Amino acid sequence: MKFNTKTIHGNQQHDPATGAVMPPIYQTSTYAQKSPGQHKGYEYSRTGNPTRSALENAFASLENGKYGLAFASGLAAIDAVIKLLKPGDEVIATNDLYGGTYRLFTKIFENFGVKFHFIGFGDTQSLSALINDKTKLIWIETPTNPMLNIIDIEAVVKTAKATKILVAVDNTFATPYLQLPLNMGADIVMHSATKYLGGHSDVVMGALVVRDKVLAEKLHFIQNASGAICGPQDSFLVLRGLKTLHVRMQRHCENATVIVDYLERHPRVEKVFWPGLKTHPNHEIAKKQMKDFGGMLSFSTKGNRKADAIKVVENLKLFTLAESLGGVESLCGHPASMTHASIPKAVREKTGVTDSLIRLSVGIEDITDLINDLKQALKL
Numbered sequence: 001m002k003f004n005t006k007t008i009h010g011n012q013q014h015d016p017a018t019g020a021v022m023p024p025i026y027q028t029s030t031y032a033q034k035s036p037g038q039h040k041g042y043e044y045s046r047t048g049n050p051t052r053s054a055l056e057n058a059f060a061s062l063e064n065g066k067y068g069l070a071f072a073s074g075l076a077a078i079d080a081v082i083k084l085l086k087p088g089d090e091v092i093a094t095n096d097l098y099g100g101t102y103r104l105f106t107k108i109f110e111n112f113g114v115k116f117h118f119i120g121f122g123d124t125q126s127l128s129a130l131i132n133d134k135t136k137l138i139w140i141e142t143p144t145n146p147m148l149n150i151i152d153i154e155a156v157v158k159t160a161k162a163t164k165i166l167v168a169v170d171n172t173f174a175t176p177y178l179q180l181p182l183n184m185g186a187d188i189v190m191h192s193a194t195k196y197l198g199g200h201s202d203v204v205m206g207a208l209v210v211r212d213k214v215l216a217e218k219l220h221f222i223q224n225a226s227g228a229i230c231g232p233q234d235s236f237l238v239l240r241g242l243k244t245l246h247v248r249m250q251r252h253c254e255n256a257t258v259i260v261d262y263l264e265r266h267p268r269v270e271k272v273f274w275p276g277l278k279t280h281p282n283h284e285i286a287k288k289q290m291k292d293f294g295g296m297l298s299f300s301t302k303g304n305r306k307a308d309a310i311k312v313v314e315n316l317k318l319f320t321l322a323e324s325l326g327g328v329e330s331l332c333g334h335p336a337s338m339t340h341a342s343i344p345k346a347v348r349e350k351t352g353v354t355d356s357l358i359r360l361s362v363g364i365e366d367i368t369d370l371i372n373d374l375k376q377a378l379k380l
C-alpha cells in the first residue's frame, strides 16, 4: 500500500461491532468480564482501549513499523524510552534538541543516574569516540529544532549497530510523509503527535513505533506501569488528523518553498535555515533521506538585534505568535525566549539559537496571504 493510502486505510478497520467507518470513541475505563480473566481483549483502559489501539495500529503502519504506542504527550513518549535504561547507562543525544527533551534528560533523568552526552552529529567520528560499553541509546532529532540541521540517520545507525546500541529518532519535524527512520535501520521512532500527526493544534499527544517484538513488549510494560496514556477522545482526534497528513504535508512543503525564496531575497533577512536550500550544509543528506524539505524554517534578522526579531513576531498577524508547530495554521516563534528559554544562553548560542532567530511553522493557508503578512511584518 502506498503512503497516501496508508494514512487513510493503513492497519485501520471499520468497527467490528457495528461497521462504523470511524472507530467509536470508547469512553470507558473498564470492560465486563464473563468469568475472572475472561474478557474480549480489554481489561482496563490504562492497559488498552479500542480507540487508542486503532490509533496505535495506524501509527505503526505509517512509520512502516510493527508496533505503535500512544502517550499523553511527546515528552511522555520520550520518558518511556529513557525508562528502558538503568542508573549508570549512557545516552548520546544531539546538542540542538527540542528544549523540553533537553530539560527531561538533564533535570529529571540525570537525577536517576542516567548520563547524557550532547554532541553535534556532523561527523560519526565524534559519535564513535563517545561510545563505550555503558552507552545504551542514541537519541537524535532530524531536522533539528530550530536550526533545521540534518543528521544522516543511516550513518548513525551504522556506527551504533556495531555495538547493539538502540537508535531512537524524534521524527516530529519530518513526519513519516518525509522520512521513515525504521527503514533506515533505527530501532525507535518517536513523535510529538501534537504537531503534524494531529495537525490541527487541538491535542497534546506522543507516539512511539518499533519493529522489534521484545522492545515493543518492554515499552508496553512501561506504558502501562507508568501510566502516561492518552484518552479515547484524543485518540479519535489524532486518528482523524492522520487521514489528511499527506495532503497537509504536501502543502506545508510547497508554501515553505515559496516563503524561503522570498526571505532569501529580503534585505532585512540575514540568513535562512531550511534543508531544501542548496546552500544548507546538510542539503545532500536531506535530499538522500527525505522526500521533500518540510514546513519548518528559521531565519535571522540583519544586525542580530533581539528587539528586531521581537518586533517582527509581534507584527505578524496571520502567523500566530505561539509555541508549537505542525498545525494547519501558520505559527511563528522566538526560540531564545520561548521554546529554548530553558536552555542556558551559552549552550543555545553555540548551536546557533541567537537572539535574532525567528522560527516559522508554515501552515497551509493561501501563500499570497502568508507572503503579504511577512512583507508587512518585516517593514521594521
Ligand SMILES: *Cc1c(COP(=O)(O)O)cnc(C)c1O
Residues within 6 Å of the ligand: 073, 074, 075, 076, 098, 100, 101, 141, 145, 170, 172, 173, 191, 192, 193, 194, 195, 204, 205, 206
Ligand atoms: C513538541 C515536541 C516535543 C514534545 O512533545 P509534546 O507533545 O509537547 O510533549 C518533542 N520533540 C519535538 C521535536 C517537538 O517539537
